[in-house]
Amino acid sequence: MSEAIGIENKEKVDFHSSNHLKLFSSNLLRLVQSLEELEVSDCGSLEVVFDVKIMDDREMQGRKTSQLKRLALSRLPNLKHIWNRDLPEILSFKNLQVTKITQCQSLKHLFSVSLCQDLQQLQDLVIMSCGIEEIVAVEGEGLEELKFYFPRLTIFRLHFLMRFKRFYPGRHYLECPSLKTLDVFGCEGLEIFSFTHLDSRQTLMVGEDDMPIQQALFSLEKVSSNLKDLALNEKDSIEILNGHYEANLFHSLEVLGLQCFQETPVMLLNRFLEKFPNIKTLGVRYSSFKVFFPSNEAGYCGFRSPNQIKKLGLQKMEQLEQIWNDDSLTDVLEELIVLDCPSLTSLGPPSIAFTSLTSLQVMYCKRLTFLMTGSTAKTLVHLKQLWIRNCGMMEVVVMINEGTPEEIKFESLEYLEMTFLPSLKSFCSGKHTFVFPSLEMLKVRGCPRMQNFSSGVIIAPTITMEVENETRHCAEDFNTTIKQLAMEQNQESL
Template sequence: MTKLELSSFPRLREMWHAQALPVSFFNNLVKLVIDDFTNMTTAIPANLLRCLNKLKILEVRNCDSLEEVLHLEELNADEHFGPLFPVLVQLELINLPKLKRFCSFIGNVIELPELLNLNIENCPNMEIFTCNSISILHRTTNKEPLEITPKENFPLADIQPLFDEKVAFPKLYKLKLSRIPKVSHLWKEISESNKVSMVLNTLVISECSKLRKLVPSLMHLEYLMTLEVSKCHRLTNLLTTSTTKSLVNLEIMKIADCKMIEEILQSHVQEEAKDCIVFRKLRYLGLDCLPSLTSFCSGFYTLEFPSLEDVVVRQCPKMKVFSRGVALYTPLLKKMKMKDAGKQPH
């Protein structure tokens, strides 16, 4: 069997029981879909993990009680079992109102080495993708729960990223996140000596109402071609100059319905006079319904858009200038489409 789709089992509490099916039943599974399980709190038990080495597609949807996809607590902390899903290319978590995390574990980095597409949609309780906090997941020697508040566990709980250093997607190509309102940061901030490059091609973020930062200041996205952000009302800017300079392949940028965004490119005084920022392949720029936006960039940078053909600006009433920089280079741009704005930006 290579495909298994389980749907509408309102009383089922476990996906698999040893007395019903041998573990080997799942050895050749390539696609697994779990849909509409009302009472199940965990989708895949740890004892099935080794049998899913051929799994390429995992979709979990519409499970009202699900709190985590994988239950790994009983695994030995020192046991090395390799990547969770060594050939998984697509992971979708959709409409899971109680989901807290993808998995909880004790050990090293959780790696999905071949994952290309990750889609998380409408998971209102999710704050972190994986969790390996011993104080939260495990009990004391007398089996009593540890009485520790979240702030005592995590001094920086208010900036806990969705993806921390304990999770790795080295080949992630497309990331789509929608309606995960508890997330304030997607990745952990990184240092100058530890810059991170990603092979991400498409990044789509929508309705993440507490998101304050799109990417860390020093994250490089040189393979990114499409960037779409909408209905993220805590964002005040989108990109730092360091990240922007890495966007050498970006072709499409769409920003819409973000109430607090004041500028797309965050300016820094110490860089303004000397920096030239080039969006080498950007063809389309859409700025739609951004009531606080004053300009694309308020810094005095030289901005170059050698491939820009289409700019659409709608309902950006505070936008009076596109850029305050000393020069703006757009050789292919013939017209900027405006709607419901004051003066046309220049």
């Protein structure tokens, strides 16, 4: 099998779609001497990547070192083992830096205890949508107390591991002194943090001596000092809020993700963000808030938007109706992403201003009928990129009430995309003049009701315009180009 794919002396191999049960079997040691990157995907029958069991006595003489630095395995539904035999006296993977495993539902364990001792260079560990129960499997009999030390691990990401309960079944220390990103989501059986003032061994569910122990992944105080990117669920957030920790516990944190908030009282959340004085990016997903900034009404999130937050992302917020109901807390925001918020009807009040915003993305918000008012549009002097996708009820992007036509200038806008908006009629509802001095690309697709860009005057340089599958170069007269391409598209569909 190994010779068939011709990898000898190659540094990188991407292997896709095969019916083999084992990927590397014969001449394993010789083949991995030069291999630095391995990617395997969409092999429905694959059960073992490195078949160490069949190595003969000659191959097992002396310990060899693999040059493998990056291992990526994805969509391997029957994969049971990466290595099907322990390797300490045969093969070292001490050069491994990146391990990414996704959609391997039959894989229960990732590493052996002895292999972990080799992983001193490991920097990224990402596991998503797998059947993993423990990252490190038990060796031999009994569950001795162990220490796992990953001095260079900076990114630790675990998503949708429904069976995952613990890092290792026995008592252990887990130390990652360089950890910068900790993102755990959809791992309901895992206790992420120990909130004692000692170490993570304090949070244990102990059975018999040889039975698995439920232990928290990390001690909060030991892992928090260097973190720059952290995702928190509702339970851990309340523990942090109520704990008596040092004021600068999260002084290095710049990116904070909040997820699955369903019952947290308003006042607790107002106090919670005070624990993170230096965050610049805030993301919230799968939570039940109705309005974000700010409110004193029961049932609302009630955050007071910290003036240092430059990027805000909202995703899968089923009940979110409005992001702001105050127009004075958006001065420093540079990037806003709103994804899959089906109840959203407006970003904020008609007078809301985004004077620092450079990027705006709004997708899958089916109740939005317009994105902004003319008053808000005038404040977007720094906006460079605007994406609007899959908003089924949106009729116009800029809503303008009847009155004297004015000029609205998007001074910095370079890219504008409006795609899969079945109700969209035009960019603007009024006859205002729109000026786009920096626009380079306009993309319109899946907008069958759109017959023109605007009823007013359009001033712009020569740009690239992509309408449906046609690309044209046009200057100023967007309306003519859109109408022409729309007519051509309708004729083709007859």
